[in-house]
Amino acid sequence: MSLSYIVHLANYSNGVLYLLMLLLLIELTVIFDRGWYLRKAIHKGKETLLTVSGHGKLHRDDLKALVDRSAGLPEESLLTVALRYYGMVHHYGSARGEGFSNRLDEAIFLTTPSFDKRLWILDTIVTLAPLLGLFGTILGMFHAFSILAAPGHNPTQVTGGVADALIATASGLFIAMIGLISFNAFNNTIEKVIHQMESLKVVLMNRMDGAPMVNEESPASGPDPVHPVPEEKPAARAAKAVTSTSTITPQRAAS
Numbered sequence: 681m682s683l684s685y686i687v688h689l690a691n692y693s694n695g696v697l698y699l700l701m702l703l704l705l706i707e708l709t710v711i712f713d714r715g716w717y718l719r720k721a722i723h724k725g726k727e728t729l730l731t732v733s734g735h736g737k738l739h740r741d742d743l744k745a746l747v748d749r750s751a752g753l754p755e756e757s758l759l760t761v762a763l764r765y766y767g768m769v770h771h772y773g774s775a776r777g778e779g780f781s782n783r784l785d786e787a788i789f790l791t792t793p794s795f796d797k798r799l800w801i802l803d804t805i806v807t808l809a810p811l812l813g814l815f816g817t818i819l820g821m822f823h824a825f826s827i828l829a830a831p832g833h834n835p836t837q838v839t840g841g842v843a844d845a846l847i848a849t850a851s852g853l854f855i856a857m858i859g860l861i862s863f864n865a866f867n868n869t870i871e872k873v874i875h876q877m878e879s880l881k882v883v884l885m886n887r888m889d890g891a892p893m894v895n896e897e898s899p900a901s902g903p904d905p906v907h908p909v910p911e912e913k914p915a916a917r918a919a920k921a922v923t924s925t926s927t928i929t930p931q932r933a934a935s
Contacts, residue, residue: 696816700809700851707805707855710798711862718795718869721754725876728755732880738887740766754795754873755880757787762884784881791877795870799863806859813852820845 728750735742743763750756761783821842 694816694819696812696819696848697851699812700816700848700855703805703809703812704855704858707802707859707862710801711858714797714799714866715862718866718873721795721873722869722876724750724753725755725873725880728753728759729876729880729883732883732887735887738762738884754791754877757791758784758877758880758884761787762888766888781881781885784884788874788877788881792874795873796866799866802859802863802866806856806863809852809855809859810849811852813849813855816848816852817845820848 728746731749732738732746740763743759743766747756747759747763750759765780765783823845
């Protein structure tokens with residue numbers, strides 16, 4: 681397909697094909713931008729979650745290092761809140777209060793709107809592109825059937841004009857399909873990122889809790905172990921039985 685033929689198709693649809701090309705360019709830009717950001721958020725967020733889970737207990741220096749490593753990631757807001765309120769958690773000796781949990785929930789709610797940033801553009805293009813392509817096809821049909829009114833018209837010109845007019849509809853549907861697949865994929869990825877942040881919240885609360893942790897190497901706290909009573913020898917049991925019998929017999933005689 682030569683450039684001159686593409687220009688012919690665009691002019692045949694009264695410039696609608698140019699608008700569809702612009703929509704495709706905008707769509708690909710949004711797909712590249714959101715795809716790069718969400719892919720980075722998934723992989724780096726998973727690394728951050730594994731790093732925090734590997735700590736037995738988080739200290740202030742650990743949180744500072746994690747905040748520096750997660751710069752620009754969604755998890756940065758959660759780690760910043762944990763670092764900011766580390767003194768309060770350390771003072772009260774427990775991170776399980778509703779106050780600290782609410783602060784982490786607030787950080788998640790404030791960060792979530794940035795995930796679907798500019799996705800409304802994809803949603804709009806998915807709806808607009810087929811309608812715009814159909815509009816271009818209708819305009820192309822006007823040119824195709826206007827040939828019938830011309831004297832000495834050729835029927836092949838009409839059929840060729842209809843085929844050229846349908847290019848606009850096909851282009852609009854193609855753009856819409858790309859946008860729909862990308863939009864659904866991004867929404868699925870956003871749900872995974874939110875789940876990662878909620879998991880990080882739980883892990884942070886567990887690692888910042890002041891309660892002592894029980895390791896596999898250390899003995900678990902619990903009731904005192906029951907030691908087995910050594911079994912008596914047969915001679916000792918017989919002597920004890922004779923003693924008991926001799927003690928009971930005088931008592932019966934006295935009664």
